[in-house]
Structure formats: structure tokens, C-alpha cells
Amino acid sequence: MTSVESTLALHLKNAxxxxxxxxxxxxxxxxxxGPLSMQELYSRVSSINRTTVYRVIELFEELKIAQRVAxxxxxxxxxxDDFIPHHHHFTCTNCHKTISFDEPKSFDVMLETVANHNGxxxxxxxxxxxxxxxxxxxxx
Amino acid sequence: MTSVESTLALHLKNAxxxxxxxxxxxxxxxxxxGPLSMQELYSRVSSINRTTVYRVIELFEELKIAQRVAxxxxxxxxxxDDFIPHHHHFTCTNCHKTISFDEPKSFDVMLETVANHNGxxxxxxxxxxxxxxxxxxxxx
DNA sequence: ATGAAAATTGCAACAAAGTTGCAAAAATCT
DNA sequence: AGATTTTTGCAACTTTGTTGCAATTTTCAT
Numbered sequence: 001m002t003s004v005e006s007t008l009a010l011h012l013k014n015a016x017x018x019x020x021x022x023x024x025x026x027x028x029x030x031x032x033x034g035p036l037s038m039q040e041l042y043s044r045v046s047s048i049n050r051t052t053v054y055r056v057i058e059l060f061e062e063l064k065i066a067q068r069v070a071x072x073x074x075x076x077x078x079x080x081d082d083f084i085p086h087h088h089h090f091t092c093t094n095c096h097k098t099i100s101f102d103e104p105k106s107f108d109v110m111l112e113t114v115a116n117h118n119g120x121x122x123x124x125x126x127x128x129x130x131x132x133x134x135x136x137x138x139x140x
Numbered sequence: 141m142t143s144v145e146s147t148l149a150l151h152l153k154n155a156x157x158x159x160x161x162x163x164x165x166x167x168x169x170x171x172x173x174g175p176l177s178m179q180e181l182y183s184r185v186s187s188i189n190r191t192t193v194y195r196v197i198e199l200f201e202e203l204k205i206a207q208r209v210a211x212x213x214x215x216x217x218x219x220x221d222d223f224i225p226h227h228h229h230f231t232c233t234n235c236h237k238t239i240s241f242d243e244p245k246s247f248d249v250m251l252e253t254v255a256n257h258n259g260x261x262x263x264x265x266x267x268x269x270x271x272x273x274x275x276x277x278x279x280x
Numbered sequence: 281a282t283g284a285a286a287a288t289t290g291c292a293a294c295a296a297a298g299t300t301g302c303a304a305a306a307a308t309c310t
Numbered sequence: 311a312g313a314t315t316t317t318t319g320c321a322a323c324t325t326t327g328t329t330g331c332a333a334t335t336t337t338c339a340t
Contacts (some may be wrong), residue, residue: 018307020317038297049319054298070210070268090260101258110246111269118241119274120230126210128266129251134259158336160288178326189290194327 004031007083008065015063022048026056030066031083035076035098070126071098088126092133099133144171147223148205155203162188166196170206171223175216175238209266211238228266232273239273 008027009019017023022045029044030036036044042053057077060066064082068075071091076098078084090099107127115122148167149159157163162185169184170176176184182193197217200206204222208215211231216238218224230239247267255262 018316020307022318050297051299051320052318055318068213070213070266073208073210073215075210075213090258090262092260093263099258099260101254104250104254106246106250106253110244110250113246114241114244114269115271118230118239120232120239120269120271121277122230122269122271123233124270126266126268128210129254129260129262130264131255131260131262137261156287158287160336162289190326191291191328192289195289 004083011063011065011082017059017063022052023056023059026053026060027065027079030077030079034100035069035071035078035089037071037074037076041077070128072128072130088128090129090131090133092136093130094132094136094139097133103127144223151203151205151222157199157203162192163196163199166193166200167205167219170217170219174240175209175211175218175229177211177214177216181217210268228268230269230271230273232276233270234272234276234279237273243267 005019005024005027008024012019012023025045025048026041029041033040033044038053038057041057042050045053048056057066061068064080066077067080069078069089070076071089085102087100087102090101091097092099111122111125145159145164145167148164152159152163165185165188166181169181173180173184178193178197181197182190185193188196197206197208201208204220206217207220209218209229210216211229225242227240227242230241231237232239251262251265
């Protein structure tokens, strides 16, 4: 068992769940292949029943192991900040690849300003940028 | 015909489409009742066939009259910046209401910094914030 | 204004995405 | 090892979104 797997096992055990093959496979797919659509995820673990995949994701969301993040107007599945550092996404409108980037330092300040101004208490946020990636802007 | 309707008519005519009742009704629903889920939109224009609503939205997206924006892991339909000024959304995790807020001035600077640093050319972006609204943070 | 041509809508059937109940299989706990 | 609990897979179903085609509406030239 690798260190990541034992971290996963711990998260599950702490909440009273066991580390089963479907759960491990889904976790590994998300870890190795990054943000995935439900389709992509399902095709990568196709030995596992569709219902089970949905249920694993449901559980992972409850336990904050994985989360759904907006991609355009659909969504992607991704491990939470406990497993990969907090970041945002850029998606190329030409080649459709997704690039992750760190959150800018100035973001926090801005977020606080906005929150104060509107009276709300932020607990989570998403920032998604769309455009041409470095490769595609040369060609186009 | 009001001024907004004639603007809509113009958008459609310019692209070779006519202003029909289904198109006008969908437009008005989005204009009057803000960001709506497909369900909400459909129930507000229920005299119109479901297929037609989907086709109107498809057309509106092509002509940049309306757009889908991510809301959690579903999506909302909303008029584009041509009809309502550019803004972002805050969604309360308690009462689920959505509040629109203007884009902070510092956002542009931050966006440019990020873009330069990563070599991409941004053409669109979304910023969604989640948390407790001013009403709910008092109660909770 | 009227009729032919083109665009638009509604219907029905379908495809895809997501959910639920239940019995079989696997994991857990003495 | 055996009883108990949890987890999985299957089948049936609901919801969401799509497609082809005939009927209706709009457009445009006369």
C-alpha cells in the first residue's frame, strides 16, 4: 500500500467506511488523470458498475475526498485540496486542454473586499478562465 | 414593442432569424427572473414545448443572447453582457439564493498577471463564490 | 392582400445521465 | 469460521437532453 493509499484508507476508516477496490480505483483515476468528466472517469474504471461509481463519488464528496468543479457549464471531478493543493483552471477554447494554475496572491485581498462590500461570508470559490493557450495563440 | 424587445429583434434579424413568440417568451423570462435553471425556465414558459425551449436556448447561445453559467455542479441560464452588465455570482449555501455582484476593479490586473505568467490569452472567465449570505450568517 | 417558399414549432420516439430498491457478494468483527 | 454489517451489481425507473418529421407560422415576392 502506497502512502497516498494509506491516506485515503485513513480518511475512510475515520468516518467508518472501508477501503474497497471500487473506491481505490476511482481515487487512483482521479489522482493519475487529473480533473475528469463523469464519462471519462467511468470509462477509466469500466470494470466497476455505473451505479457504484456514482455512489463512490457521492461518498467522496461527503468525506471531502473529491469535489465537482465547474468546467464551462458542465463539471469535472477532482480530488480536494487535502490531496492536491488549491488551484484554478484555464481551459483552451481551441484544443480544449485544461491547465491548472496557482491562486494569485492578490486574490485573497480581492475576495475579502468583495465579501465585505456585499455582506457575505465566503467559504469556497471557483475561478475558471477560458481563452487560447500558449500553443494555440501562435497558430491562430 | 418595448426597447428591449426591439434590441432582441435586431439581434435576431441581423443573423437572419425571426422574432417569434417562443423566443420572446424565453427572453422575457430570463430578463425578468434572472438566472434560471432549465427546469425553472421551462416551468415559466410551459405553454412552449420542451424541445422548442432547448432549441431557443441553443440559438440564443449561438447568437450570444444568452449563456449557460455553472451553478454548483448544475448550470443556470442567463442573458449575456449585451443585455445585462458583466457581473459574478455569490450563492448562499444555506438558503440557496444567488446574489449578483459587480466585478472588482482589481480583478483585471490580477487576471492579466495570471495570464502573462502562464502564457495564455484570456477571452472569458467565471468567478463564483459560495458561503453564507448576510441574512443567514446572523441566524447560523 | 395572397400564395409559394422558407423557417419554426410540436409531437413522438429515442438516447443519455442519474437514481432507487433489492438481492448477492464482500468485508468486518467477534 | 460464522454471524453481522457494509458494499456492490443488477434491473427498472426518472429526468434531462436530442432527433426526424409533419404541421404550422412567418417571410417575401407579386
